Amino acid sequence: MAIEKAEGIVLRVRPQGETSKLVHLYSLQRGRLALIAKGARLPKSKFGGALDVCNRIAVVFYTKETRELNYLREAEILERFPRVQADIGRLAVAEQGFEILLQLAMAGEPNARLYQLVLDLLRGLNEAESGLRNIGRSFLLHFLESSGFRPNLDRCSVCGRSTVGDRATFEIDRGSYVCAECPPAGKVSFPALGRTVEWARWLQRVPPSKAGVPAPQIVGQELDRWLWLHLSYHVEGAEKLVTFRCAGRLALREGELPESGDRNGKEARD
Ligand SMILES: [Zn+2]
Structure with a gap:
């Protein structure tokens, strides 16, 4: 013993x-x-x-x-x-992160960086006043990086420039994007707003605890859709992630609807 x-x-x-x-x-x-x-x-x-x-x-x-x-x-x-333990909204984002660890992290294999990332997720969720979903998305992007599946959003995969433009295309199979000026080159792709690519870049750069800024609703939907497609295309076992699958599928369905009108002069935030 x-x-x-x-x-x-x-x-x-x-x-x-x-x-x-x-x-x-x-x-x-x-x-x-x-x-x-x-x-x-x-x-x-x-x-x-x-x-x-x-x-x-x-x-x-x-x-x-x-x-x-x-x-x-x-x-x-x-x-x-x-605050995470007492608030269902904060807890739901934490449990999404936990599900990734339970399903995709290897048992018995220590990873100090990933451990710090989980702590950063919890500290961020405990302190943030808004933008909880972006804290969860940032955690997922950092998890992808630590697992070797980091999407490359630094520059357009065709022209190599870092500018995005109004519209862009996420290339799922290549794990990258194409800017507004260039023709899409990937086999599995979907069009998105240029600013969605810029939000995704920012979420890759900041630690989860600093990502508590709410994205516009349409951007949030595109981010969830893209993250789910990227995850399920590249990461083995991703289909077991029930909560991400739901968020991604929901975003896919909502993404097919026309963008809702901006009646209050203010954009809805997620
Ligand atoms: Zn380009």
């Missing part, structure tokens, strides 16, 4: 048997890590509120060599994100 220590973020908690919980962490030391917390469902459990989703906790756990299961012995809260 080996005893180990780690710190991690609680991504998901499920009941395990009558009295225990199965806790999924994204840990600094081991990447994705599943732990059985015996007795955690009992009213006077020693774990108290430490296993709440989003908490950053320090854990002591042990592994039984005969079975590939890890058992939680101690858990201590290092950091909480009370």
Whole structure:
């Protein structure tokens, strides 16, 4: 029996048997890590509120060599994100990020940069007053970069200039875009507003915690549509991401409708 220590973020908690919980962490030391917390469902459990989703906790756990299961012995809260945990809108964006980690991050493979990125996501969601969805989109773009699937939006893939123009085309298969001046060259592509490309560039550059600026609604829809197409084209297993699939498909459907009128003189923000 080996005893180990780690710190991690609680991504998901499920009941395990009558009295225990199965806790999924994204840990600094081991990447994705599943732990059985015996007795955690009992009213006077020693774990108290430490296993709440989003908490950053320090854990002591042990592994039984005969079975590939890890058992939680101690858990201590290092950091909480009370506004994320209490607000369904903030929590939904956090859980979208957690779903990426649960489905696409490798179990047992530590990635310190990705760990910091998750913390940045939670700190941003806890502090932001608006633009929550852009915080989530920025997290996804940074995740893509850390996984080697970064879309190249620095310059037009045909003429090589960094200007975009009013209209542009996202080239899904090439993971790039073509500016208003050039003919689309990719096999899988969709037209978008030039400013959607500029928003996507900005979301790649800033950390998630600084991305809390609401995009115009039409831009938000195009971003969701593009992100979903890029993700499902390039990343194996992306079809398992239920929340992204919903957001992307919804945006695809809405994107087919004509742009709604600007009746108040103010553009709707997402
Ligand atoms: Zn061009």
